[in-house]
């Protein structure tokens with residue numbers, strides 16, 4: 001029996017025959033032409049031919065502009081046409097098609113055979129929690145800010161202040177590349193020293209995600225150099241390199257620490273309703289498949305806003321256990337595939353007042369992540385971390401931030417500065 005991967009597209013056109021369009025995609029992206037083929041060749045090509053699974057046309061309601069006319073088209077692509085890797089799949093389902101008018105790739109699902117080529121996150125939520133020894137609450141991450149041009153002592157000081165505030169993870173800024181002032185191994189050395197100092201005082205373990213950068217051909221050796229220097233997590237700008245690079249890193253047996261995926265460049269791909277790839281595919285399914293243990297993405301509440309519905313779709317893609325329903329097309333009854341869940345990290349412009357919203361939408365398995373919301377605290381960076389931890393504690397106990405802040409001055413000061421949503 002043939003195995004297929006499915007792609008669903010939203011195609012906008014004021015007057016197109018969407019059924020014809022679906023057929024032209026199914027044929028054009030597989031065997032190229034069909035009706036012109038002699039019968040003998042048709043029999044031979046049948047197993048390579050894409051199939052139209054469904055076409056759902058949405059006619060604009062009365063009074064709505066005709067430009068709102070679209071169809072959701074689902075096509076099945078035979079696995080036999082492409083190798084078992086993300087670049088081959090993406091080029092098949094959305095290579096040339098991505099440039100062919102108003103069309104967006106909104107979902108992907110995989111054959112069980114294709115999916116079985118991916119082991120997903122090495123650590124995932126469970127593994128990251130085990131490294132930190134924290135199982136009963138959302139985690140808190142802080143982002144280095146204003147570090148370009150700084151020397152090691154300034155970096156160490158900034159690391160210590162973040163750690164002393166009680167954060168669980170600290171990540172490099174994604175724009176901190178290999179540089180002569182704070183080279184990778186030195187950076188790791190001084191940050192881990194500062195982490196040890198803070199841990200003595202707080203009793204808390206810490207992960208430091210160092211930014212893995214440089215030419216693609218040197219990334220794996222750079223990652224191993226980082227691990228040799230004691231690194232316990234990596235930050236990686238996945239979309240600048242491609243999903244396959246993440247997959248190579250995450251499946252390397254010598255890369256034994258969690259990988260955090262930064263969404264830099266994602267805004268060039270997901271936000272348009274008419275073009276690109278949906279956020280849930282780009283920052284959800286493909287990140288998890290390629291092995292990201294933690295995935296950052298803009299939240300619906302902060303400074304770089306993504307609609308809540310899209311955020312919830314990313315969350316679902318990163319967390320769902322039901323691969324048969326959400327990831328696999330036509331799963332045979334005896335197939336049991338598993339992927340560890342990737343930690344969702346809704347980010348950008350996050351401050352303590354937003355914690356109740358984050359926990360309402362994401363529950364306990366989320367990483368609250370802030371840069372400016374920690375460093376910009378009026379009482380300083382340590383108080384910034386403390387205010388977030390207090391907001392998490394309050395919300396976990398069902399206490400309003402306002403009530404909790406009465407006995408927690410750091411939280412009170414954060415609320416006075418940034419407020420709480422209505």
Ligand SMILES: CSCCC(=O)C(=O)COP(=O)(O)O
Pocket residue numbers: 143174263296297298303304347348349350369370371372373
């Ligand atoms: C757009 S998601 C990535 C968030 C990020 O990397 C960042 O630096 C956010 O910083 P902020 O000061 O807005 O918390």
